[in-house]
Amino acid sequence: MDKNIKRLNGQRITDEELSDRLAVLDRIVVKHTRFNELHEAIRECHVLQSKSLNKKGLCILGDTGAGKSTLFKTYESFHPRETRVKKINNQTVTFPKVPVLRVELDSNSKPLNVASKMLEELGDPFHYKGTEKQLTTRLKGFIEDCEVELIIIDELQHLIDTDTQRVIRKAADWLKQLVNDVNLPIVFGGIKDDASRIFSSNKQLDERFPYKPSFPGFKYETEKEKKEFCTFLNSIEFKLPFPDNSELADPYLSEKLYYASLGIPRTLNHLLYHSTKIALKDGMDRIEERHLQEGFDQLSFETRPRVKNPFHGKVFDLRVAIASEKLTKSTK
Template identity: 30%
Template sequence: MKNSPVLRKAVQDIRTSFIKFPHVRNILNAMDRLYDYRCLNEEPEHLALLGESGVGKSTLLIRYRDDHPAIEHDELTEVPVLYVAIGPSPTPKALASSILRALGDPKCDIGKEVDLTYRLVLLIKLCRVRLVIIDEANHLIDRGGEKTHHVAADWLKRLVDATRVSFVLAGIPRTRRLFEKNDQLRSRFREVIEIDRFSVENGSAELQFRGVLWAFKKEYLREVPTIDISSATMARKFAFATDGRLRDIRRLLVRAVELSYQESEPRLTEGILSDAFRTVIHPGAPNTRNPFHESFNELPLVKADEPFALVER
């Protein structure tokens, strides 16, 4: 059954899933507002999008970029939405180079910081960019000291002012430190949207998480024989197993479907989920630390050697 069309479709659908949950619609609406904004004599609006790793920020932002593809004209390439994920320890020069590369500039690495920045501002205007998305913005403050952070924040503030287009900065929660280093940058990013992990901490959160699992079952597992993964009991187990992170929900379900189709009679069961968890979330986990095993001790998987070990936000 490994080559089953149902298996291939389910795996592909889960991996590429983009479900417009309420929080996703709110973020898309906010980005549409920025995209439609026409900056004439007033300053443009900007947005900071924060959330833990794995909650779906990059997937959403790349999807938005793809929904506004580049337009080829005879004289230029129009780039309505410019998306760039920055790497670790970015200097202003490296930042300018990365964004120029995303714009397709063949000379993105040639020149001094001031020259690259000047060319970047010029190309953003020439390419009619309406929204700039900078992902992994936490890298701006992940390395170096206070002076380094201030230099990065100040360069970004000057870029925002010079281009006069709207920006979205996305990163994990400690990205807030970037705004702490520069009052003027903070004043430009007053609007902050946080993406929370799914949870079962209270009644409304549990209903939302069960709705997420039901959506996966209805949209992507409808041809796959399966238990009800959206029940209250299963939602609690999924919350422990994935920490409510969309990336890990996808990863767990993909592996569970693959394992179920290795059986003579495919069916996604709790036992299959237990094996999938031990394969792609917490390899080698003892039964007491496997949420889908009857011996699970119902303690969060946040120890130093566990998948959701507490780290600095």
């Protein structure tokens, strides 16, 4: 496979070229079937409600690392910001036009923190000053001035990290009021089991988000699921910074790659990052299994303490490996 990438042929790669090639991995976005379906769901939520009196929201819930944040960033990139000049009290004021306001919540966020972060994204120099009520009031004004059309709030579960019903109810009430006041389509993203609790605590908020599609990782049981995962691997393969094909979608390697990542794109990306770096430093023009073996050893699997490195150059049985890992956990 010729990608017009310089061949190393076993020669040592310079630090600059290594850095350039590794940067390619950070820019890889694979728009697979589920990604495209959810991108279209966001687009419809955004553009098809312009004449609706009461805007409905969308909440995308799924596994950690499945690609929600990448999806949101990609959608935001299709709607770049512009500069607007307005007259306010006979003074010329410059505002950014922000068609899509996207914020990613920090851990242990409270409504005040959310309002502050949204104001910061909208360019308020005093986003850190004021009470929750003051910041929220200012936020509504900035949303109007910046001509926001769609709001995306990612990592929704961080709004209820403190696990008390009072905190959850307060967060849900604040979100419901914000949704009602701005009357814009809002997209939430979060971890399914955690974020869904905020809707169960407020019926009115839940009713404003009738569609809550899931964004899971890949599966690898049916032939269709195997084909989807291998298509995903082929798409990544095409974008890797090597001139030669590493045969990632070959059944021999695809099973091992699925086991190593359990179908989670972020985990797979980490594995390929380390493996790519090792292969390039070896002067190789493709990833070989030994590079995946070393790359796997550099990963941390805190939630899978009994996981085994599958890249050992031998025949591998996915079902046996997964069953063995689960059995070991249950008998620990």
